Every structure is written in C-alpha cells, then in structure tokens.
C-alpha cells in the first residue's frame with residue numbers, strides 16, 4: 372500500500388505529571404516562546420497534511436487543556452490517559468479503527484519537524500512492519516555502579532536514542548501493547564511492545580534536537596532549538 376493511501380492518526384500521550392521537571396504545573400503546559408508545550412506539539416501534528424486525526428490522552432484531573440486554542444480543532448479528540456505512558460497510548464488506540472496507522476508522539480517533544488514526520492512515513496516502504504525516529508549515540512557510553520563510579524564502557528556501535536514519533540499499524544500495536552501490559556512487561560515505548568512480540572521495527576535517523584523535555588534545563592534547549600528551527604507550517 373503506498374503511503375498516499377495510508378490513513379494516519381497521530382496519538383499524543385499528554386497525561387503525565389512531569390515529576391522530574393518539578394514545576395508548579397504539568398510540564399506539557401509550561402510555555403516556550405509564550406506558547407504551552409502541548410499547543411506547540413498539537414499544532415505541529417494538526418498542520419501536517421498526511422495526519423488525518425489527532426488523539427490526545429489527558430490526565431483525569433487536567434484542568435488546562437480546554438483553554439488551549441487547539442482544543443477545539445475539528446481533527447482533534449481527547450481521551451483520559453492511564454497510570455503509565457503505555458496505558459495512555461492504549462487508551463488512544465482503543466478509539467481508532469483498524470485500518471489506520473498510529474503515529475505516537477510525546478507531548479513533551481515540541482521540536483519535531485514536518486520533514487522528520489515525512490521521513491518516518493516514507494520509511495514504511497522499506498519497513499512495512501513499522502519504524503521509529505531515532506538518533507545515533509554520539510558520545511562514549513558508560514555504565515555506572517551504585518557508588519557513582521564507572522563500572523564499564525559500553526560499546527556505542529549500533530546504539531541509538533529512541534525518539535518519537537513511532538509509527539505502527541493500529542491493530543498490531545494495540546494487540547501487542549494490550550498483551551504486554553496484561554503480562555506486566557516493562558514497556559517504555561511503542562517499539563518495545565512490538566519487539567516483545569517478535570517484530571523488528573525500522574530505525575529512521577531523526578534530528579537530535581527532537582528532545583523530550585524532561586528536566587528544567589531542557590526548557591532552554593528547546594527554546595533555542597525552536598527559535599532557530601525550520602518553520603513547520
């Protein structure tokens with residue numbers, strides 16, 4: 372099936388509390404260049420021509436989302452997320468028809484570009500099983516011991532940072548994720564659920580500035596990237 376016929380739904384897990392950020396409000400509502408991070412991420416996905424729908428998972432007590440400009444967008448719907456990121460993704464997947472492809476992208480990654488989304492979608496010709504954006508590890512990698520000392524140097528050949536979006540057929544992702552969660556398998560991204568089921572997702576080199584805003588110093592970095600990044604729409 373060529374990509375012009377692939378129906379793509381973007382799934383945005385945004386039900387976290389941002390504990391590592393330690394801010395007064397969930398990090399997805401902190402502002403960069405005067406815009407909430409979630410607004411930046413949703414706008415990026417809603418304006419991409421190959422994304423038909425966007426589903427966002429929200430915390431049950433989320434009182435911020437309704438005030439976002441994007442909240443009333445006709446292509447967008449929201450669901451209540453779960454205890455872990457994977458539960459939130461599954462809650463979104465349960466709202467999607469089987470003939471879609473799910474492109475799962477963290478709310479906390481607002482620096483994604485349309486060009487990288489196109490790269491990922493185009494990669495399905497090579498990786499019909501699904502694929503993820505990833506960034507090759509550049510630094511020498513160390514494993515530390517419990518005393519904070521170097522235990523070993525880890526070979527960085529073939530090591531990648533998994534990014535998002537991660538793009539898979541809705542049916543296999545939903546089934547594999549549901550089974551893995553039921554068996555209490557540790558799932559931190561969509562690819563790990565697919566790997567658990569024996570699938571080898573494709574790795575597509577994405578921009579290293581597609582960072583996940585996790586700690587306070589990530590905010591300034593993201594602001595820098597967004598002020599110098601390519602226009603997305």
Ligand SMILES: Nc1ccn([C@@H]2O[C@H](COP(=O)(O)OP(=O)(O)OP(=O)(O)O)[C@@H](O)[C@H]2O)c(=O)n1
Nearest residue numbers: 384385386387388389390391454455459478479
């Ligand atoms: N139960 C959860 C937990 C996380 N997320 C989302 O998954 C993305 C990546 O998770 P992470 O960066 O860990 O966000 P938080 O869980 O909010 O951060 P922390 O672990 O520091 O609390 C975020 O957009 C977050 O909102 C979610 O939808 N549902």
Ligand SMILES: C[C@](O)(CO)[C@H](O)COP(=O)(O)O
Nearest residue numbers: 456477533534535559560583
């Ligand atoms: C999905 C992810 O962004 C890929 O790197 C990452 O696994 C999310 O992890 P988190 O602990 O939920 O931030």
